[in-house]
Amino acid sequence: EPEVTQTPSHQVTQMGQEVILRCVPISNHLYFYWYRQILGQKVEFLVSFYNNEISEKSEIFDDQFSVERPDGSNFTLKIRSTKLEDSAMYFCASSPEQGRQPQHFGDGTRLSIL
Amino acid sequence: DQQVKQNSPSLSVQEGRISILNCDYTNSMFDYFLWYKKYPAEGPTFLISISSIKDKNEDGRFTVFLNKSAKHLSLHIVPSQPGDSAVYFCAASVYGGSQGNLIFGKGTKLSVKP
Numbered sequence: 001e002p003e004v005t006q007t008p009s010h011q012v013t014q015m016g017q018e019v020i021l022r023c024v025p026i027s028n029h030l031y032f033y034w035y036r037q038i039l040g041q042k043v044e045f046l047v048s049f050y051n052n053e054i055s056e057k058s059e060i061f062d063d064q065f066s067v068e069r070p071d072g073s074n075f076t077l078k079i080r081s082t083k084l085e086d087s088a089m090y091f092c093a094s095s096p097e098q099g100r101q102p103q104h105f106g107d108g109t110r111l112s113i114l
Numbered sequence: 115d116q117q118v119k120q121n122s123p124s125l126s127v128q129e130g131r132i133s134i135l136n137c138d139y140t141n142s143m144f145d146y147f148l149w150y151k152k153y154p155a156e157g158p159t160f161l162i163s164i165s166s167i168k169d170k171n172e173d174g175r176f177t178v179f180l181n182k183s184a185k186h187l188s189l190h191i192v193p194s195q196p197g198d199s200a201v202y203f204c205a206a207s208v209y210g211g212s213q214g215n216l217i218f219g220k221g222t223k224l225s226v227k228p
Contacts, residue, residue, distance in 0.1 A: 042218050
């Protein structure tokens with residue numbers, strides 16, 4: 001069964017450094033998402049992406065964050081100048097279309113900021 | 115801001131019995147609801163969904179019930195199996211306007227005892 005893959009599984013970065021989290025969505029999916037889950041808290045929406053542009057973003061997704069689909073398969077989340085509070089699990093998801101279609105999630109990248 | 119609430123952090127059930135997981139929501143604009151299962155170190159796995167035009171959806175051992183007037187949904191697992199032990203997340207979205215980004219509950223940890 002097709003799946004969303006994320007790399008790396010764990011990323012340790014010094015505060016202030018830039019980090020890029022990578023995702024390969026399911027191949028025939030059109031909508032891509034990033035979510036995060038801070039330890040002990042809810043899974044929170046960050047951003048959705050469709051047709052090579054951001055569809056919607058949450059308040060969390062400020063100028064520190066950016067997303068890109070650099071080729072036909074990868075979808076990346078870049079965090080510039082990381083802060084301690086960016087430490088979380090970051091999940092990528094994709095869906096074949098918006099609306100009444102389930103999103104399928106990758107296994108996440110655990111980001112640890114030191 | 116708790117638009118989606120799962121008030122039971124944990125539930126313990128005997129193998130073979132029914133598991134009932136509950137979820138309440140406050141936003142009357144939600145029209146698509148999903149249940150995800152999550153094992154440690156994995157991403158959320160889609161289980162079952164329901165749109166607001168229905169009040170029940172069934173898939174094998176899993177049934178989701180939606181009570182729009184009460185803004186309540188539940189997931190029934192019958193019969194429960196030890197492999198069902200995981201954290202279950204309720205999620206909701208608004209079709210169209212918000213591009214389908216999911217609002218998650220905090221999750222309920224289900225333990226199915228042999």
